[in-house]
Amino acid sequence: MYLSYYSCTQGLFHEDFDEEDVAGMGWERTVKFDVFRLDEEGKKWVELTDLGERVLFLGDDCAFSASAKDLNLGRGNCVVFRDDGLGFNRVLNGMGVFCLDDGKISPLSECAGFSELFCPPPDWVGLQ
Numbered sequence: 001m002y003l004s005y006y007s008c009t010q011g012l013f014h015e016d017f018d019e020e021d022v023a024g025m026g027w028e029r030t031v032k033f034d035v036f037r038l039d040e041e042g043k044k045w046v047e048l049t050d051l052g053e054r055v056l057f058l059g060d061d062c063a064f065s066a067s068a069k070d071l072n073l074g075r076g077n078c079v080v081f082r083d084d085g086l087g088f089n090r091v092l093n094g095m096g097v098f099c100l101d102d103g104k105i106s107p108l109s110e111c112a113g114f115s116e117l118f119c120p121p122p123d124w125v126g127l128q
Contacts, residue, residue: 035056035100051078
């Protein structure tokens with residue numbers, strides 16, 4: 001599990017890794033995201049269960065959110081992320097989409113509209 005701060009909406013997210021998968025396969029596998037926003041007045045983190053029509057993008061060295069409507073995507077409430085630990089059969093180029101609606105992770109290539117955003121991959125993906 002790790003924590004990361006993103007400034008676009010003053011939020012916090014963390015990923016949970018299944019330790020059995022790490023021990024059994026020799027690599028980490030992202031199993032979910034928890035998304036938080038900072039309540040500056042109350043000085044506490046508040047968990048978000050819905051991003052509305054926003055899409056949160058997580059790269060190696062940056063994070064930002066964007067409107068699904070502005071990107072011509074059919075849906076929001078998703079986290080698009082890079083994760084080399086997902087394995088060669090799970091995602092194309094180590095990129096996935098986590099849907100907060102149902103808690104499922106899918107390869108970017110299986111998410112209509114999302115894969116078209118990354119051809120060719122943008123710099124924030126950090127592919128070498």
